[in-house]
Amino acid sequence: MTIQINTDKTISGEKRSEDYFTSLIAEALQRFDSHITRIEVHLKDENGKKDGINDISCLIEARLEGRQPIAITNQADSVDLAVTGAIDKIKTAVESIIGKMQKH
Template sequence: MKIQFNTDKTIIGDERHEDFFTSQIATELDRFQSHISRIEAHLSDENGKKKGIGDMRCLLEARIEGKQPIAVSFQANTMEQAVSGALEKLKASLNTIIGHMQNH
């Protein structure tokens, strides 16, 4: 499972942040890795440089073998909360999709 990490121009996407979030994503989605070829993570600040509540957004797109890609997003006050929220939504979606695949 390949993980691609992207940020918008207002978020610092240095190697330390990338390593932290990609390892978190890999750990959380480990049990799905045989079904997923790639995960794309997009982090953005919806308000740009302005301060705001719930303006950090994480969009996760999963490429499932033999299926259309699925995408989930979550907005929160911090990047960490946004990534965690998006991961929870993605795991729920993957449980449903892969469950259906295994039942057929």
């Protein structure tokens, strides 16, 4: 499973943060590793550098073997909250899809 993190110009893509988020994603989706080929994370600040409520957006796209990619979005006040919320959502979505695949 390849994990790629992209940020817009207003969010710093520090190597330490990237490594931390990559490890969070890998840990959360570890049991689906054989089904997921690639994860792409897109972080952006909706209103630029100005402070705002829920202005950090995290989009996670998961590419599953033999299926169309799925994508979810989560917005929060900070990058950490946006990413962790998005991880929870993508984990639930992947669990649902894999579960349905295994039932058939």
